[in-house]
Structures are given as C-alpha cells and as structure tokens.
Amino acid sequence: xxxxxxxxxxxxxxxxxxxxxxxxxxxxxxxxxxxxxxxxxxxxxxxxxxxxxxxxxxxxxxxxxxxxxxxxxxxxxxxxxxxxxxxxxxxxxxxxxxxxxxxxxxxxxxxxxx
Amino acid sequence: xxxxxxxxxxxxxxxxxxxxxxxxxxxxxxxxxxxxxxxxxxxxxxxxxxxxxxxxxxxxxxxxxxxxxxxxxxxxxxxxxxxxxxxxxxxxxxxxxxxxxxxxxxxxxxxxxx
Numbered sequence: 001x002x003x004x005x006x007x008x009x010x011x012x013x014x015x016x017x018x019x020x021x022x023x024x025x026x027x028x029x030x031x032x033x034x035x036x037x038x039x040x041x042x043x044x045x046x047x048x049x050x051x052x053x054x055x056x057x058x059x060x061x062x063x064x065x066x067x068x069x070x071x072x073x074x075x076x077x078x079x080x081x082x083x084x085x086x087x088x089x090x091x092x093x094x095x096x097x098x099x100x101x102x103x104x105x106x107x108x109x110x111x112x113x114x
Numbered sequence: 115x116x117x118x119x120x121x122x123x124x125x126x127x128x129x130x131x132x133x134x135x136x137x138x139x140x141x142x143x144x145x146x147x148x149x150x151x152x153x154x155x156x157x158x159x160x161x162x163x164x165x166x167x168x169x170x171x172x173x174x175x176x177x178x179x180x181x182x183x184x185x186x187x188x189x190x191x192x193x194x195x196x197x198x199x200x201x202x203x204x205x206x207x208x209x210x211x212x213x214x215x216x217x218x219x220x221x222x223x224x225x226x227x228x
Contacts, residue, residue, distance in 0.1 A: 034216065043206060043221035044157075046115070090156060094217075101147075101172075102208075102217060104157045 002027040002093050006105035013081050014113050021076040021108050023091035032094035033074040034102065035065055039087045047089075050074065061085070086112040116141055120207050120220030127197055127227050134193045135223045137207030142187035144212045148180070151204040151222070160205075163190040197227045 003026045013019050025031055032051050036044040048059025055067040065076045074091060091105040117140040127133050137146065146163040161169040161182055169182035184190040194201050207220040 036219070041224075043120075044219040046216045046218065049216045092157075092217075101159055101162070102157075106156045 002031060002095055002103050004091050004093050004103050004105035006089075006091055006108050008108045009106065010109045010111070012111045012113060015083055016080050019076075019078045019081045019085070019110065021089050021091075021110070023074045023076065023105060024072050025074065025091075025093045026072065027093060027095060029095070030069075033065075033067060034092040034094070035059065035063070035074075035076045036090045036092060037061075037087045038090065038107075044090065047076070081110075081112055083112050083114075086110055115216060116143055116209050116211065116218045118207055118209060118218060118220035120223060122223055123221060124224040125226070127225065129198050129227055131197055132193055132195045133197065133225060134191050135205055135207075137190045137192070137209075137220055139188045139209050141211075143209040144187075145210040146184060146190045147208040147217075148182060148190075148192045149206045149208060149219075151206060153202065157206065160192070163192075194225065197225075199227045201225065202227045 005024045007022050034049045035047040038044050047063050048057045050057050050067045057065050063078050067074050088107045088109050090107045092102045094102045119138045121136045148160040149157045150160050151157045159172050160175045161171040163169050163182050163184040165184045181193045204222045204224050206222045208217050210217045
C-alpha cells in the first residue's frame with residue numbers, strides 16, 4: 001500500500017526567503033504525485049502534479065517540485081515566499097492502477113514572518 | 115479543471131440527526147470521491163461515488179453511516195447519519211475527469227455536531 005510522509009509539521013520562513021517542503025512516499029511502482037495548498041477555511045487547491053516525464057514540475061504561484069525516484073521524494077520549492085503563501089501544504093500520492101484514491105500526508109503548516 | 119459547487123458550506127447540527135451534503139460539478143467527470151478532514155488532521159478518503167451503483171467504501175467507513183448517491187456524472191451526495199460530536203469535520207468532494215487529470219476539490223462543508 002502507498003504511504004506519504006511529510007517530516008515537517010510546521011515551518012516558519014521569512015518573507016522573501018526560499019522555501020522547501022519535504023515529501024517522501026512509499027509505493028512499489030511509479031506513483032502519481034501531487035501537492036495541494038489549503039488556506040484557512042478554504043478547500044484544497046492543486047499546486048502541481050507529476051505523472052511521468054520531466055522530473056522537474058512547474059506549478060502555479062511560482063512553485064516547483066522535483067521527483068527523485070532514487071530517494072522516493074517529491075519536494076516542493078519556492079525561491080521567494082510571499083506573505084500570502086502562509087497556509088497548510090499537503091503532499092498526496094495516487095497509484096496508477098487505482099488512480100482514483102489519493103493518500104495524503106499529514107501536512108506542513110507554513111508560517112511567513114515579515 | 116472542473117468547477118465544483120459544494121453545499122452547504124457549513125452547518126451546525128444536533129446529535130442524532132442527519133445532514134446531506136451536495137456536490138455539483140460543471141462538467142461530466144469520471145471519478146467522484148468524498149473525503150473527511152478531522153480538526154487539525156489530514157484528509158482521509160471515505161468512499162468513491164460510483165454512478166449507477168453502490169459506492170465503494172474505505173476501511174472504517176460504512177454505508178449505513180455515510181450513504182452516498184451518484185445519479186449522474188455531474189452530481190453526488192454524501193449523508194452523515196445519526197451524527198455525534200465525533201463527526202465534526204470538514205467533508206470534501208473531489209473529482210477527476212480521467213487518467214492524467216489532476217484531482218479538483220470542492221471548498222468543503224464544515225460540520226459541527228453539538
């Protein structure tokens with residue numbers, strides 16, 4: 001069965017600084033990988049997804065993520081954070097053979113300081 | 115991506131009662147899902163809503179407690195039955211058109227049971 005680990009429960013970053021959120025997955029074959037963001041009181045918004053091909057994926061709001069099969073990782077990055085990036089970020093994995101089901105990580109809460 | 119209208123956005127209900135949540139999509143989608151997000155937690159898949167047949171429930175979730183309907187390719191309902199305070203959560207509808215599509219989430223229904 002697939003699983004997702006987000007090692008960092010909480011990250012504080014200064015506005016303008018770079019941000020990297022870690023995500024490790026466990027799955028026997030190539031997974032489908034996603035990053036979602038949830039602002040307070042809001043639903044989930046898809047930032048980016050990886051299905052196949054280029055391992056560096058560009059998303060919305062200036063985010064990117066890199067799929068590293070050897071490390072079973074799909075880390076999310078942003079070069080310069082804005083105060084509006086303060087939110088909860090979820091990594092999720094889906095299986096190609098039962099792609100309807102997403103397994104979510106526990107989430108990482110990002111706080112942006114002035 | 116698909117646009118989802120989820121209703122109600124929030125509700126406060128008495129224990130022992132039931133609440134039906136609606137999920138309307140602006141276009142036909144292959145897959146529809148219902149997730150639960152308990153306070154401060156990540157998302158857990160409740161079930162896959164299948165058009166014209168019974169929903170497929172995940173471990174720990176049963177039809178008597180969470181009956182689901184999906185009469186067509188654009189609409190689904192989730193009922194939370196005989197509610198208790200432990201059912202206080204955000205319930206989210208999610209859809210995907212097909213393989214290669216991202217998963218779009220509704221804005222969620224914030225349920226409080228008193």
